[in-house]
Every structure is written in structure tokens, then in C-alpha cells.
Amino acid sequence: MQLYKTQHLKVYNSLSGQKELFTPIHEGAIGMYVCGPTVYSNVHLGNCRTFMSFDMIFRYFKHLGYKVRYVRNITDAGHLENDADDGEDKIAKKARLERIEPMEVVQRYTVDFHTILQKFNFLPPSIEPTATGHIIEQIEIIKEILNKGFAYEVNGSVYFDVPKFNETHNYGKLSGRKLEDMIANTRELAAQDDKHSPQDFALWKKAEPQHIMRWPSPWGDGFPGWHLECTAMSTKYLGETFDIHGGGMDLKFPHHECEIAQAEASNGASPVNYWLHANMLTMNGKKMAKSTGNNILPDEIFSGNNSILSKAFTPTVVRFFMMQAHYTSILDLSNDALLASEKGFQKLMEALSAIDKLETGASSDFDFTAWQQKCYDAMNDDFNTPTLIAHLFEAVKHINAIKEKKEAISEADKTLLKETFNAFIFDILGLEDKNDANSDSDKLSGVVALLIQLRKEARDNKDFATSDIIRDQLAALGIQLKDGKEGTTFSIS
């Protein structure tokens, strides 16, 4: 059955600035494009947050029964470092610094990107196209824009004519900018520039002799402009108008604004119905960015090898931390926040594992069907994962009460509870119940189990000196024993 027929989803559309009822162009099917990474260095945690937000969105669409074509590109053609003529593309620069082929840089960091996302339990997109694999498509779009008169060629480069475009279209409608204001606020620089207007942007740049990444084109050897690849690839795989375009908030202007302009100039149609923007992850209150050095790598968190965190955190805890904030809000990373998330996540997992053991009765004291709908309502309200998680914790309270026989649950509700928990926690939020430490080594588990047994015997004999030695020595090794009604379990920190 298709849930989307009964669950009505609202999304915040950056284009309108409002939450809108989501209706795909083709019933039951969704086309979604998300701007992927530029693979010139290791993906940092801030990058991951954006992709994780859209991974969650992708997962929810699938859960609702939509057929989704999710396209997330790899930018491997490099972007210009700056707008001046001597701009150098990032990948070429990195290649020169490291004395390797540009495609070697691309390969290295593409692999890193995929490895990290896998650790975070990402679902792979339907298509992951690369910019260099779509040079021909990009050239075709440039030709079309030139034909329509919205671009001009200068010295082997082609620029998009923003003022001309703005005469008949609305440049700035996504970011809420007005061309007049932009012109009025233009900084005075770029003395020797081929561009007619500072607002114009490159569709094709002439490659200087020393430039490594280059392709032949009708305008000579060069490379595509910064915004073109997304237009080319989204159009190719999703059509001239598609449902959702996502990306980080920092891409809204100029990148996405230019995408709209390119698409409208080349084929006349507005390319995207719903623009979704994920907000930034900050650290110490500042945006994470490769360029400023204010960032942390995922592996530095997983290993605990960094200066801001007191310990290591697993990928799923980091994911839970991020899901506790709404994707459109700025989220600040800190040790305390991560610690809080870790404890909360453990609590959730313990409740989940307790469900199976719950004894059922004739009826339930809690309306689990209504509760389940509240979970959906949260997600239907622009993917409100923090509210969803609050509802999950509400259920945790009832699970514990049932466990202690203070409340009752019916067999049917127990099944519903289990299915709902699994669906939201694993399928939608993408979390994993990995007790890394415990599953680490069967031998270790066996040894600890043996020690637990010896300690139990000592305690039964009231030999507390021995039992406390076992407990304290294990604790010193980072193995904590947890005495419960059903016996003793342990966790490794």
C-alpha cells in the first residue's frame, strides 16, 4: 500500500518562503537532485550534515511508497578559485600541490566521500553523475543559451548575461535579491575582466596553457563554468522541470540562482518546483568550511582523535545528534551535545530491545495508533525529525511502564509499536543498532561473561571483596557491568 495517499506532506519551499503541500509532477514518482561535493579534499562533518538531511528525506519518500530518482552529483571538474581571469580550479590546484593527476585527486576524495557516507549508513543515490562525464551536455546548454541571446562570447570564454536575462526574467527570485541592489553594492575590483557586468557568470572559461583540466569546445579549449554541471545533469536525468532540488544553504546564492537562470534561459521553463535548503553545521558558533580550517573530519570523531571532543563517538550517535535538530536550523557541534545525544540514543535502543519481551494483555492503556500518526504528522511537517524523536521517547516511557507491569499492551499494539519503531528509527532516520563494542569480539564477550559468572558466585557467597575486585578491575579497563533484574550485562566504552 502506498502511504503517500494518506500521509500528506508539507515541505518548506525556499522559492516561496512557505511550507507547501508537496505534490509531485507525476503521481507516485519523485525526481530529486542534490548538489554533491567537490572532491578536492576529505569530506568534513558539515558537508555530511547536508547530505544526511537529504538522505533522511530520500528515506522518508521511499517509506511513503514513492518511486524516487535521487540524483546527487560529484563535482570533479573543479571550480574557479575566484572570479578573476587568473582563476585556477581547485582540483587542478590540489593536483599541482600534490604532484598528481587531477583525476587522481578526484578518485582519492570520491572514495573518501563514499567511505564516510557508508559509515553513516547512507543510502546510495539512484544516479551519481560526474561533471566531467557531462561536458558535451554542458556545451549543448551553452549553445542553447547563446542562441536565445542570454550569453556572449569573449576571448574564448562564454558568460551569462544577467542584466539581459533580468529584463524578461526574475534573476534573484530564489535568494530574495534584486539586480539593482546587487549592482548598487558591487565592490570595486576585477579591473581586467571580460565580463560586461560584474553580475554575469561564466558558462565556459578559456583554459590558459598551464591549465590541466581542459576540453575542446566551439569556443576553444576550456572548461565549464561553476553552475552549469548541475543544470546539465539535472535536466538530463530528471527533465526540464522536476520536483525537488536540494543543497546546502550556502549554495542558494549564487549557485542555485544561476541554475534557475541557466535553465530558464535555455529552455524557458522554471526547472524546479520545490527548492529545499539544509542549514549549516557550526563549530564554536562558526560555519564549518574547508577554506577557513574551522572543521572536523568524521574520522576524527569516530576515533576521538581531535582537540574538541573528550571521547570517540560512533557514526550512528553523530547521526542521531544531527537528527535531533531540524534540517533547516543551524546546528552547533559540541562535546556536551554529543554526549547528551549518546545517552539519549542508548536509552532509545534499550527501549527498542525491550519491546520483544513485553507481556501482552487484552487491551492497551495507551493509544498506539494515534501515537503512530503523531510520528507521521511530525515527519509530514517538513521532515520534523526532532519532534518525531520526542514522540519516540514518549513511547519509551510507555514501554518502560509496560515492562514494570504498570501499563498493559495488546498483542496487536505490540506489533504496531515494534514496526513503527523499526520504520522510523532504522528505515527513516537511518540509525543503526550497532553495539560495536559488544559485537567486537566473541572471545571478549565470552571472557566477560565468565567473569560475570564468577562475580555472581562470589556475591552469592557474600564474598564482596572478590566481586568488587572483578567489577572495579573491569571498570578500570573500560568495561562497565550493569546489574539488572534479569542478570548482569556489560558495555565497553
Add this chain to the structure above:
RNA sequence: GGCAUUGUGGCCGAGUGGCUAGGCAGAGCUCUGCAAAAGCUUGUACAGCGGUUCGAAUCCGCUCGAUGCCUCCA
């Protein structure tokens, strides 16, 4: 300077014109040989100053602060 977003209890972080967010920490309790773990209970916060309203943390204005974009950036 321009555009945009934002300011919630010790920390993180939702939300809404009047009805408990949630997590963590803290406090109390239960359990325990003692602890730990676990569970239960507990907090009336919404930058400041005005205004609209029967009623605003939620709407409007101003002040102050923060962040993002305006050059590549998730």
C-alpha cells in the same frame, strides 16, 4: 554596507496566539551487599523595550546580539 535567517530554562534543541516538547545535566526516590546501570518524579524558559489582542515566547515596530550569503564552499 546590502539581502536573508535567527536569539527559548545549566547545555542541546522543537513548537505554538491561550493547552506537557524531547534529550542531557542537576535534585529527590526505587532497585542494590555498597555502588554503578536502569526506572520513576521534578524544572513554568522563551534577548531588551514598546505596540496589537480578552490573552504573545508565538503578530508588528524599534534596540542589542548572533549566523549565513554578497568570491569557491554542504
